[in-house]
Amino acid sequence: MTARREETGKLLLIVKAHKEYILAARMNGGFSFYLAPLQSTSGLTVALATAFFDDSDEPLLIRTPLFDEPLGNDLLELLSYKEFDVYFFDEHNREWMSYRVSVKDKGSLIATCQEFDLLTFHPQTLPSLYGALDSWFGHRTAEDDEKAIKIVFDEELSPSDIFILDARAESHDYHGSGGFSRSTLDREEPGYFQERDIVAGLKRAFPGDQISLNPVRRDSGKEFVDVLAWSETHLLLVQAKDSPNTHASLSRTIDRKRRTSHGQIEKGLKQAKGAAAHIAKHPILQLSVNGHDLDIDASSRKVVSVLVVQEMFTDEESAFVAHYREMQGSGDTFVMLDYAAFNLFCHEFSDEQIFLEALEDYGAKITIGGAWLDPRNYVLEFIQKRLS
Incomplete structure (x- = not known):
């Protein structure tokens, strides 16, 4: 602008x-x-x-x-x-x-x-x-x-080499926040930053007390998902995969970036399957967040699994559709997005019910239709309807 x-x-x-x-x-x-x-x-x-x-x-x-x-x-x-x-x-x-x-x-x-x-x-x-x-x-x-x-x-x-510390209470009212967060443009270890950026996106649609960062299963001590959000009707399970944001990582060849994306997708799918399988066996989720118990009734909630990776290559459509079909039966809805598309959904669908319905609709169109749908085009169609 x-x-x-x-x-x-x-x-x-x-x-x-x-x-x-x-x-x-x-x-x-x-x-x-x-x-x-x-x-x-x-x-x-x-x-x-x-x-x-x-x-x-x-x-x-x-x-x-x-x-x-x-x-x-x-x-x-x-x-x-x-x-x-x-x-x-x-x-x-x-x-x-x-x-x-x-x-x-x-x-x-x-x-x-x-x-x-x-x-x-x-x-x-x-x-x-x-x-x-x-x-x-x-x-x-x-x-x-x-x-x-x-x-x-x-x-x-x-100055272009800066460190941002955010200690605003309204930005850190979610479970597991720690009360503050930090951010840098250069990121050697991306997980910390991406997970909190995902929470910030979800907070456009969900109140903080319906979001948890890095909840841990109390039965095993293992992380359940990277980010968990819930409404009266749905559980949203987010697995997040990012790459470093450095001169070296940006300068990698396209082939190297493709291989990285494939690895992130494969690992994220495995984790998403595991989280959905755990819910199927445990209708009451017994979790812990920063040492505090968090119990959530999953018995009557639909499960929406979202895999967020750094980058997806749009000429690999058939592989994307295969992943959607692979995830059928792991929860009620599966959606795979790159981070930019995930942020786009959070920005345009800034009401929790509309956001969840959009994810369900988008995932269903790909799974049932058998063809990948560019998320930018999906959101653009929504914008067109709103403008009209």
Whole structure:
């Protein structure tokens, strides 16, 4: 999003993205804008792809359809500047860094003064624009890369190597919180951070006293799930798998990242099966959290198992569907999401019942339909209905 400074009238840019995007930008000293030319029924239009290069060919991407409304026009104005300020926030509103940047444009439609028009916004236009932008970026050429607008970090406006300690009571009213949490952008040991980020996402829909972090089975002393949440009607079991957020991990090859994702999925599935099997044999869950007993009646609650991994590769759809079928019988509903998609569900379905119903519906569509459904498209359809 953009904001305009009152004292100068100039726009600044706010980027809200996941930790991998922000660290990739810091690693590379900037990022790139691709102003994609797209044909519409009314002529040439554009959409924006913002690329953060953890990989030279398949970067992390923010897709932004541009319409003839304030944000679209502001972004085009911003891209015409020689310099501007940019501020980076993650999905939980933590500000990690800010820079004054210079704009290097050697051939975009703005630089060549080629005429185009922005479309009038309509909810039904969104999917086609997203699809066209994805297709264009996936088939882009070396010439398109050369024409990308390069954003170069020139001056640090705030320290980018920071440690955040959150001791707000309202953020830590869940079972097992310890009363505070810490966060860093560079993460050598990811589990601690991801689990608490998952809790923060769930707290958009659930009150804190219906969420437990790292509950332990009292009969064995073993961890039951990473995160547990419950309503009057459901038990939500979350298994979380993340990777380090470091220069070395982001720089791994795509093949290495695929193997890591496969390993996370296989381990998470095994743990999810074990948790569901335990509930089937123990209708009263006898758990312990930080030394305090927590007993939950599971006998009349539906079991929703969610596996959250760092990254999923969308060309592996058949394998994803096979995993859904493999999990049939382990609880009432199974859903597998990457962390970005999980956060998207938490953001858009911010009521516990609607959130649980959305997970059930999404999981059922894949299991019964026998075809994988991109969670972004699922949530986009929900947004379209809301806007309509």
